[in-house]
Every structure is written in C-alpha cells, then in structure tokens.
Amino acid sequence: MPVPVLLVTGFLGAGKTTIVNHLLAHAQGRRIAAVVNDFGAINIDAELIAGASDGVVSLANGCICCSLEGDLLRTLSTLLRRNPKPDYIVIETSGVADPADIVRNLMDPVILREAPLETVLCVLDATAPPAALDDALQRSQLRVADIVALSKLDLAEEGAGARMRQAIRAQRVPAGVVDAHHGEIPPALLFPAGADRAPAPREVGPKRPAEERFETLSWTSDKPVSLPRLQRAINRLAPKLARAKGLFETLEQPGRQMVFQFAAGRATLAPGDAPAPGAARSRIVFIAELGMLSRAELDEIMKTCVAGG
C-alpha cells in the first residue's frame, strides 16, 4: 500500500509546527511519521514535535529544497522500510524553503509510487499584511498549495481573515482556504479517505537557482538565562530578526525547560517538555535576512543574558 504524504509549507513562523503538532496529537490511531526540517543547526521543531510522535526524523542545518534534498529522499525510503509502515508521512519544510523544488523531488518515480504526494498545505499568518503575498517566496509557497490554512486569527484584527482570503484570490491560487485556530485543521481535509486512488503527478516549473536570502545563527550556553535580561536582548535584536526560537532553562524557574518563540514581531514564552538528553541548557536559533546580524553582535548581546555575562 502506498503511504500518502502531506507537505506543509509556509513562511517563517507562520504556524506550521503548531498544525503538525495538532495533527499528531489527534492522530486517532493513525501511524503518522513526521519529517521536520529546520534551517538552523539546532532542530528546535523536531524537539517540539518529538513529544507528539515517535516517528519524528529531524533534518537540520540546511534546507530540504536545496542542500538536503538527497537526505529527504533517503529519509522517505527509510520510513517506508519501517515495520510497521507508517499510515501517513508529514513533511514540514523550513520557512525559507521553496516547496516547488521539494514537490519536484517528490515526483521521483519510486517515491511517487510508494509515498505519493497527497496534499500540499500552505500555512499563512492572518496577522501579516496581505501585501506579504507579493513576496516571491511566499507566492511560490502559495502556488503549490491544495489547501491554505489561515493561522493566528485570534491575534488578528477584525476582518483580517477576509482581507487575506481576498489577497489569496487575487493571486489566482486555486487552493481551498480554511481557518486553523491554534493549529486545528480537520485531519480528513489533509488525508482524504479512500486514498486507494493514486494522486496524479504534479507539474512544477523548471528549477530556479536557490536564492540565499536568510541566514541562521545559533546561540547555546550551559547556563540558564535571566528572563528580564533576555527580554532586553530580544528588544535590541528584534528589528534585525525574521524569526527566533529556543529552548532554555531560566534563572527564575530553575529545572524547567521553557520554549521561546519570536515570529512576526511577537515574542512568547511557554513551559516546555524535559530537555533532550545531552542538549545544552540554553539553545536559541536566530534567523535574519543576510547581512542583518553578525555573529559578533549576536554573541555580544546574548552573553548579557547569562550570569557573569
């Protein structure tokens, strides 16, 4: 039996991991394997998903649309050899990935026969201005989608969802649009029943040269961070950041791992699961447009967050 694949795309911080986590938490007996790609050297997403799935495979430090494309195909082959086989495979791309390149790779005849691409889901942050869809990367992410999920509607201004739907229509995107409240999407939309019919191969345009637009810098420490100092540091870094996320212990709540998120200008902190064995006490990945943030500046600012810094 072929194993249907769901590809989840969307810009940095749009809400992809939140949707994948919700899907895994409501798997209702389905065996769902997740392949998670973080552009940075530390795969925070894999750790955030690990609690929900026993089949999570992490592809870090590169992008599965370019430098890690061979790794993706090898990973899929390994997942297909598992006993028992997964019922579904979810691939979460990094926010900087051009999914057209991944779709093209998934059209490999062997993969297509054994792990056919069933659905491409593009997650769109409803709090973003509709003009964000003019961005070439975001347009490319939208163009391959079968379904567009609007996230963060609870944070968006009234009417933002309707304006975003209009902007999506203006891009002539044929996909259906659904609201995803805190990651909730009916699984039947993503994995339609009766998948005995094989999904048709997809046409994607010719491969475009990879555009290096973002870079990632990781910061780790064996010390816990001070929350008020981290807040000051993030305030300083915020204008330069496209995205940041991290896992760390704080001076204020020792022994407890916290999850830090910075997306679309908003920072949040929430309690997390126990740290992965052997992981540094504090790990944060920063993503910025090329040239916006130097290693020296980041280290200088971040060292103020730990005792003795």
Ligand SMILES: Nc1nc2c(ncn2[C@@H]2O[C@H](COP(=O)(O)OP(=O)(O)OP(=O)(O)O)[C@@H](O)[C@H]2O)c(=O)[nH]1
């Ligand atoms: N309030 C609210 N927050 C949301 C919602 N969806 C996602 N978020 C938050 O948005 C932030 C980014 O969400 P993620 O799911 O990590 O986004 P992502 O697209 O996986 O991010 P990258 O993989 O880094 O590109 C997190 O702090 C989420 O908790 C939502 O519907 N409502």
